[in-house]
Amino acid sequence: MRWSRYYLFTSKEVPKEAEIASHKLMIRAGLIRKHSAGIYSYLPALWRSIQKFSNIVREELDRKGAVELQMPAVQPAELWKESGRWYEYGKELLRIKDRHNRDFCFGPTHEEIVTAITRADIRSYKQLPFNLYQIQVKFRDEIRPRFGLLRAREFIMKDAYSFHSTRESLDETYNDMRDAYSRILERSGFKFSVVEAATGAIGGSVSHEFVVFADHGESLVITCPKCGYAANVEKASFYIEPKKYNKVNFEIVPTPGKSRVKEVADFLGVSTDSIVKTLIYKTPEKLIAVAVAGDREVSEEKLRGVLGTQGELADDKTIEDITNAPVGFAGPVGLSEEIELLVDKSAAAIEYFVCGANKKDAHIVGATWDKVGKFKIVDIAEAKKGDKCVRCKSLLKVYRGIEVGHIFKLGTKYSEAMKCYFLDKDGKSKPVVMGCYGLGIGRSVAAAIEQHHDDKGIVWPVAIAPFECVVMPLNTDNTTVVSEAESIYSQLKEKGIDTIIDDRDERAGFKFKDSDLLGFPLKVIVGAKTIKEGKVEIELRKDGSRLEVKTSDVVSKVGEILSDHKNLSLVSVR
């Protein structure tokens, strides 16, 4: 590619709307153009990176026997009504009407469509399993798009859906996909972690996230450096350390106006972890009381797992009705029998605790669980810094990262709702067992920049760089320099090395700054100084190191360095 004829325009200005590195650099390097909140064009250079990453994805999925297809972006409402998600998905689903006033949506994901396809074809267990995938534009009307491609509304995603006659078969494919994702990320030069995750709006039972480490990531990941346990903070379990408690006599004490945990703790002179905090949640069907230790938060994702449905905090009026007290004075002791009580492990472990008295301006001290009616002990508190591993009791670490992939065991949620059945060996009709596997393409590429950049610009991993190599004739008025550069450029292309020549009539410094910003892994510098001796320089973007080589050796040397780097990025970093 000739830079002078390519569509690649950089800028010195630091964009005002961008806050994090990948977003700023993508704008400065001329890789994206924003049209609306969370809606972008991918300009040619970035599109090359996206294509390279997509092709790695294809190679690794094809290797596992997955089959590519393409499904519609605009989907009829009927299918979403069948699965029930037309009513559940909420405002993130972009709903549109056609000229006949019929309802459609712009697909945020494709379980409905893929199930509509397969239910028409699947008859027998003999056809199973199979795994279908596509790389396609999705739309999710996010509450607040931000960070450029990291949280866009329109984005490119690889989504795969597998279909099975048995759970065991699903397990097999699930593990295959897990391997494929790991290979994809390794080949693309990511440092990442595979973590247990909550299933969210997609549904299903088991799921894992692929989280690329980044200081500005939106996901919090808990890992155990000793035994390798890793989970999203929304899902992570932790070890509750047994403590010795001194006996405290049961007593109802006045706590006027002290409704928050911190206030009660200060007022009574106790620590927050000896308080039991009681929250009232509501689901579409019922009210639930939830108790956690005062120094902990409820993980709504964990709660969703226990309830099997999304719960939300009840409004003030409901709380007053059920607890006979204003908000802030609920407690498990003496709570109405009408409401189910879930007690987190963290709260259940406290022998003598402080809690709301279900009475205005009063708390109980010295409460014990034998004074509480029926309750169930569950794991619904969020892990936090300083917690210990549920498996090996080592100190857990908390990392920030970007969730680039998420794989789920869906089970029969969609196949039952949408009647995708097959006839099994025993002659009985059964719902197909499904898995689904998402990987954010644009997000991954943005995450790569987030993970690989310095103060000069992007430092692309070789595998997904827009170009592997840039040839830079520094003195465009020197005919030897120009002709040597052109010759090297043709030879590199000949050898299949992805090369751009910076043939623009610009000064040397300008070209250096631009290619540093763009982050091409290798520069071949052709200048008047060295060409006199029949030499050029090769510079590595990674560390700025240079070596002089004879013009006759450049091509083989470049090939050598690039293959070294490709191999390097294959080394597992977990």
Add this chain to the structure above:
RNA sequence: CGGGGCGUAGCUCAGCUUGGUAGAGCGCACGGUUCGGGACCGUGAGGUCGGAGGUUCAAAUCCUCUCGCCCCGACCA
């Protein structure tokens, strides 16, 4: 959805308080000097001041409405 901020040249922004000829830097075009880490000098092109309405002799500036963008928050007792 709630709160805050912004919208003026291709980009980043000043001007608005106190109404009166629309500015700077970068970028762009041309000429000259320069030429291995975002050069310098000169000349020049380029703006319905987000949009609509209003007040006024006169509106980028004041008022009303509206659209868009950015940031923070969205209930944990």
